[in-house]
Structures are given as C-alpha cells and as structure tokens.
Amino acid sequence: MAKKLEDIVSLCKRRGFIFPGSDVYGGFAGTWDFGPLGVSLKKKIMDEWWKFWVEDRDDIFGIDAAILMNPKTWVASGHTKTFADPLVECGACHGRFRADKIADGITESVTTEEFHALNVKCPTCGKTEWGPIRKFNMMFETHVGAVLPEDVNGDENARALAEKSIAYLRPETAQGIFTNYKNVVDTSYPDMPFGLAQQGKAFRNEISPRDFVLRDRECSQMEIEYFIHPDTWEEQFNKLLKENHYFLENVMGLKAENIHDLEVPEEDRAFYSKRTIDLMFDYPNGEEELMGLAYRTNYDLSNIARESGKSMDYRDKNTGETYIPHVIEPSIGVERLILAVLSTAYTEEEKDGKTRVLLKLPENLAPYRFCVSPLLKNKPELVEKAHEVYNLLRKKYGNVTWDDSGNIGKRYMKQDEIGTPKCVVVDFDTLEDNTVTVRDRDTTEQVRVKIEEL
Numbered sequence: 001m002a003k004k005l006e007d008i009v010s011l012c013k014r015r016g017f018i019f020p021g022s023d024v025y026g027g028f029a030g031t032w033d034f035g036p037l038g039v040s041l042k043k044k045i046m047d048e049w050w051k052f053w054v055e056d057r058d059d060i061f062g063i064d065a066a067i068l069m070n071p072k073t074w075v076a077s078g079h080t081k082t083f084a085d086p087l088v089e090c091g092a093c094h095g096r097f098r099a100d101k102i103a104d105g106i107t108e109s110v111t112t113e114e115f116h117a118l119n120v121k122c123p124t125c126g127k128t129e130w131g132p133i134r135k136f137n138m139m140f141e142t143h144v145g146a147v148l149p150e151d152v153n154g155d156e157n158a159r160a161l162a163e164k165s166i167a168y169l170r171p172e173t174a175q176g177i178f179t180n181y182k183n184v185v186d187t188s189y190p191d192m193p194f195g196l197a198q199q200g201k202a203f204r205n206e207i208s209p210r211d212f213v214l215r216d217r218e219c220s221q222m223e224i225e226y227f228i229h230p231d232t233w234e235e236q237f238n239k240l241l242k243e244n245h246y247f248l249e250n251v252m253g254l255k256a257e258n259i260h261d262l263e264v265p266e267e268d269r270a271f272y273s274k275r276t277i278d279l280m281f282d283y284p285n286g287e288e289e290l291m292g293l294a295y296r297t298n299y300d301l302s303n304i305a306r307e308s309g310k311s312m313d314y315r316d317k318n319t320g321e322t323y324i325p326h327v328i329e330p331s332i333g334v335e336r337l338i339l340a341v342l343s344t345a346y347t348e349e350e351k352d353g354k355t356r357v358l359l360k361l362p363e364n365l366a367p368y369r370f371c372v373s374p375l376l377k378n379k380p381e382l383v384e385k386a387h388e389v390y391n392l393l394r395k396k397y398g399n400v401t402w403d404d405s406g407n408i409g410k411r412y413m414k415q416d417e418i419g420t421p422k423c424v425v426v427d428f429d430t431l432e433d434n435t436v437t438v439r440d441r442d443t444t445e446q447v448r449v450k451i452e453e454l
Ligand SMILES: [Zn+2]
Pocket: 090, 091, 092, 093, 094, 095, 122, 123, 124, 125, 126, 127
C-alpha cells in the first residue's frame, strides 16, 4: 500500500483540497490555499474541535482576539528575544538553512563550533563552507499607522518614530488568550479550574518551509489555556492528556497506534515548563509533532502582571485564597491535524489489476456525506426523481453533492477520491418502488434502500 506524501499532495491539488499559495503567480513559499473541498474539511475539523472543547463542556469558554497586538505582548512573552531559529548560510552558494533541520542529533540551541564539527554537506551544493550560526527571529514585522518609507530609512528621529510603529503578526494565538484572562475573570468570574479556547491564524517566518503544510509560514492554531490551582497540576495534566487522545482518536478518527507521547526532556523544554508532552504522529514522511501539551506554570500571567502593572490574581470565592493561576496548554496546528486526517484516510487498493484511490474520511469530516446522481443523465424522469432525492437529503444533512457527469464508474472514482461515504443512484426501479442504490465507499458494496430510510 503506497502511502507517500507526494501522493497526498497530488490528490489534494487534483481534487481541489489544497493548492500552493498564489499558484497563478508561480507560488509563494510556505503558503497554501484551501479549495472548496479543503475548506470544507478544515471547517469541519475546527467545528468538531470547538464543539468538543467549548460547546460540550461547562468549564471552557471561547474567545477571539485580534491578530495585531500591542508589541509589549511579545516582549512580555519572551518572543522578541527567544522566538528564533539557528540560521546558517553556505559560503559557497549562499543558501540559508535551519541548522537543526539539515543535521541529525542537534537542537535549536546548537553553537557554531558544534555545527562546524559535524561537517554537514550543503543540501544545495554539497560543500561544507558554513558561516556562523545566527539567531533568526521568526516573527513577521509590520508597521501600524501612517508610516512612509522615508520614516523607516530616514534620520534618527524618523527611525525612532518608525520603531514605535512596529507591530508583529502574532506568532501564536496563546498570548491573545493570556491577555484576555483578566477581562474574562472580571466579567464572568468562572470557578477554577477553567479554560479559554481560541482558534485563529498565526504566522512564523520559517527559514525553509517544507513538508507540505507541516512547516508553513501562515497557519491556523487551536489552543486552550487551562487555568488551574498549582497544587492540582499533575492531575489536570493527565486528564487533559487523556481527553486530547480521546479527541484525536474518536472525533478525528486517527489511529491510536500512530500517535506517540514524547516526554520532552528537561533540557529541551522551555525553562518555565515543568512538563511537556509532544504528541507525535506517524506522517507519511516520518514521525512529526502533531500537538503539544505543556504545563507553563504561571510564567505568562506573571510576565503580563509585570509588564502591564496590573494584578493577575485570582481570588477563590470559597476559600478566599488569592493566587496567580498556573496553566496547562494543549496546542494544535489545524494544518498538521488536516494532514494527519488525510494521511490516515488515504488508501490505495488493488482490484482486478487496477488501483483504486480512496479517502476513508470519517463521516463527520467528509466534505460530502452523500453524492446523488441519476443513472442516466439523458432520461428526464430519472433526473427529476434524482433531484427530488438530492433536495430531500440536502435538507436533512446539508453537505450533499450532485454528480451527473461521465458514467457511473467515473463518478464513483471521483467520490472515492474526495471521501464521500455513500453514493446514491436513482434508476428505473426507483420510479416503481421508491428505492435507490446506495453504494458504500469503503466496501464498494451496493444495497437497495427505501428513500425515506436514507
Ligand atoms: Zn551551498
């Protein structure tokens, strides 16, 4: 069973799930655009996440913060100092790379000496003439307000003015949650523990975007900050870990055997984190991080209290105890989850010497639940009856598609590739007995079903 990343990328483009960003202009590295089917899949994944974590629970609330935030946010969070990757330039071809991605066994904190000692060959030209490791900040900078080019390049006064106007496209959604913690506590005073959830875009100026949507420059995140009393962190951490596994396996349909908990060792954790588990996934191109679960102590809220001069204390209504809550953060990238769902669903089957490609998407995520078609498109009575069934199903389920192109075999092939679980075909018998043929995507079995039982 061939299951290569290129096969999935190719199917995504061929069927309108995911296109390279700005394709018509030759692309734009690290960006991807979602087509009609892709946006449907993405929306379903995000809606299921929202339903599972926010709507079906009493203790997690949603927020939606602005992408542009006061730059103090990124000073407080440490991003202006530490959100950087080790950049190394080849002296021969001047290609720039992330050092820890072109050599094995080194981390983001690799030094120039350590890297040079490895004698890594340049992935482009094969030489080993490396310059020093430089820290490259991955935040996208932008200017807010009426800033002219001469302000940025002009005299010192103008430069100071321009620096004041600098803002960043948020590199994570989490800080939009932390900065609203006080607003939520002051307005709805939730009982501890409680969580705040957010979905939205985040931006990282990746040095070398690659691996399809796994390492892109613009992505969507789904993050929760779960505020707790510090004494309960271990219990809450384990609970959230279990719930995240449940969500990935039972709502997203991923296989348990493809998800591996990686206990991040102390030396690789952020210094404030007392425990981090990366949930790794077996992608077609190898094991990669799918999501992270991090115990961040009260690092973020304490930083905000210091930078803003405002109290981040929480006062327990029952005990009167006052403290800055600690936090556990489940964080997942939507595109990483989409690729995990797609690579779980992507299947090739050999049958009668032919290869059948199908996406075994779970019913709750498939862009279309049914495809309805008349057996023959040149028989008005079949077309009319099929339209009747189509409208009925669309009213009931919403995501139903119509297809009367080509022959039945071609229609099945297309619907298999886009993951439609059931194809409904109206034929001459339908006009007699009100039954239709329902063909199953995974088994290709066909059964007769009464229309009202669909
Ligand atoms: Zn080179």
